[in-house]
Amino acid sequence: MLESRFVxxxxxxxxxxxxxxxxxxxxxxxxxxxxxxxxQQLVDVxxxxxxxxxxxxxxxxxxxxxxxxxxKRQKCILPCTPLAIIKILEYLxxxxxxxxxxxxxxxHTICVVNRSEVVGRPLAALLANDGACVYSxxxxxxQKFTRGxxxxxxRHEVHDLEGKTLKDxxxxxxxxxxxxxxxxxxxxxxxxxEGAVCLNFSxxxxxxxx
Amino acid sequence: MLESRFVxxxxxxxxxxxxxxxxxxxxxxxxxxxxxxxxQQLVDVxxxxxxxxxxxxxxxxxxxxxxxxxxKRQKCILPCTPLAIIKILEYLxxxxxxxxxxxxxxxHTICVVNRSEVVGRPLAALLANDGACVYSxxxxxxQKFTRGxxxxxxRHEVHDLEGKTLKDxxxxxxxxxxxxxxxxxxxxxxxxxEGAVCLNFSxxxxxxxx
Numbered sequence: 001m002l003e004s005r006f007v008x009x010x011x012x013x014x015x016x017x018x019x020x021x022x023x024x025x026x027x028x029x030x031x032x033x034x035x036x037x038x039x040q041q042l043v044d045v046x047x048x049x050x051x052x053x054x055x056x057x058x059x060x061x062x063x064x065x066x067x068x069x070x071x072k073r074q075k076c077i078l079p080c081t082p083l084a085i086i087k088i089l090e091y092l093x094x095x096x097x098x099x100x101x102x103x104x105x106x107x108h109t110i111c112v113v114n115r116s117e118v119v120g121r122p123l124a125a126l127l128a129n130d131g132a133c134v135y136s137x138x139x140x141x142x143q144k145f146t147r148g149x150x151x152x153x154x155r156h157e158v159h160d161l162e163g164k165t166l167k168d169x170x171x172x173x174x175x176x177x178x179x180x181x182x183x184x185x186x187x188x189x190x191x192x193x194e195g196a197v198c199l200n201f202s203x204x205x206x207x208x209x210x
Numbered sequence: 211m212l213e214s215r216f217v218x219x220x221x222x223x224x225x226x227x228x229x230x231x232x233x234x235x236x237x238x239x240x241x242x243x244x245x246x247x248x249x250q251q252l253v254d255v256x257x258x259x260x261x262x263x264x265x266x267x268x269x270x271x272x273x274x275x276x277x278x279x280x281x282k283r284q285k286c287i288l289p290c291t292p293l294a295i296i297k298i299l300e301y302l303x304x305x306x307x308x309x310x311x312x313x314x315x316x317x318h319t320i321c322v323v324n325r326s327e328v329v330g331r332p333l334a335a336l337l338a339n340d341g342a343c344v345y346s347x348x349x350x351x352x353q354k355f356t357r358g359x360x361x362x363x364x365r366h367e368v369h370d371l372e373g374k375t376l377k378d379x380x381x382x383x384x385x386x387x388x389x390x391x392x393x394x395x396x397x398x399x400x401x402x403x404e405g406a407v408c409l410n411f412s413x414x415x416x417x418x419x420x
Contacts, residue, residue, distance in 0.1 A: 091308070092306075092308055093303065093306045093307065093308050096302075096303045097303065098301070098302055098303050106404075106405040107384060107403075107404065107405025107406065107407070108405070131405070133404060149404065150404075151405075174317060174384070193317075194316075194317065194343060194359065194360075195316040195317025195318070195341070195361075196317065197317070
């Protein structure tokens with residue numbers, strides 16, 4: 001059983017060319033090291049239903065929404081957890097449909113506490129590309145993701161906010177999204193703005209203080 | 211012609227009891243003094259289509275939405291300009307329909323620059339009764355209209371904010387509504403939050419500075 005992971009490589013390549021296979025989902029971790037990233041890139045883009053191919057990830061950060069920008073028939077696949085959070089924000093009408101598609105978060109200030117490559121950073125990029133001002137927070141500090149004044153830029157840019165803490169940014173935010181692994185982290189809920197939308201995607205419950 | 215205004219009194223009383231008359235609109239000013247307020251109160255509530263009767267105004271400030279709270283068939287009439295502004299905010303989806311009716315502005319912070327008895331003060335009260343945190347601004351200072359933490363109170367309360375200016379409150383607001391008469395007033399647009407919704411109900415264009 002242990003050795004079966006070594007067949008993943010061959011299995012993916014075979015599925016890529018098998019016309020009976022429409023989509024490929026791989027349950028990670030397999031090797032639980034850089035080799036897993038290698039496997040992710042083996043999956044053919046046309047069968048990648050998880051959006052883990054470099055091309056999809058690149059397009060997401062670049063705010064390129066279609067594989068075929070001219071004909072706009074093939075939407076780029078987005079990573080599932082960030083997309084799920086966007087769907088929740090759409091349901092909650094944080095996305096304002098009076099604004100043009102692609103700008104519907106304009107006017108919102110959002111804090112994302114987590115900057116993992118799997119969820120936090122892509123989520124911050126997606127929200128900023130949709131027009132929000134996003135504060136991306138992790139243990140190393142705070143970064144601001146934004147399309148600039150009047151969302152004039154066509155994709156987000158990132159700036160380090162030297163010396164800023166949650167105390168500086170959370171009171172500005174009407175949406176706060178947390179996803180901190182482990183059960184030790186505490187979030188100071190007294191910083192929250194009245195009526196702020198709060199989402200937690202960690203498997204642990206948010207422990208609030210004071 | 212000048213003397214015709216003295217017949218307004220009799221005309222209103224006659225219309226009140228005329229079964230062919232469904233609603234009464236009076237074009238003010240007639241006397242352009244306190245006597246006009248007297249005339250407003252002469253109009254029978256059942257025929258008051260402008261919402262100027264004390265009962266309607268009282269109910270508006272008290273957040274009583276129906277003349278018949280039990281059966282809820284007769285909505286209280288609201289003053290037209292504040293209601294028009296609310297309709298605009300509904301159209302712009304500032305009112306969030308995911309929230310229960312009556313709380314749909316929760317999470318919004320709104321500045322109203324004008325506190326006249328005709329528009330500014332009733333508007334601030336209506337917005338606060340719908341769940342917003344409202345800063346009501348005029349030359350005498352700033353008042354905060356709110357239903358309190360977690361909008362637990364069933365109607366708004368008003369507090370004076372001693373020593374605060376537009377510089378303190380506008381950067382907190384995602385909606386700014388101005389209606390300052392005269393063409394001399396200037397609004398410092400550099401205070402506005404990115405993506406803030408801005409409405410002006412003055413007949414003069416807003417002059418912005420710097």
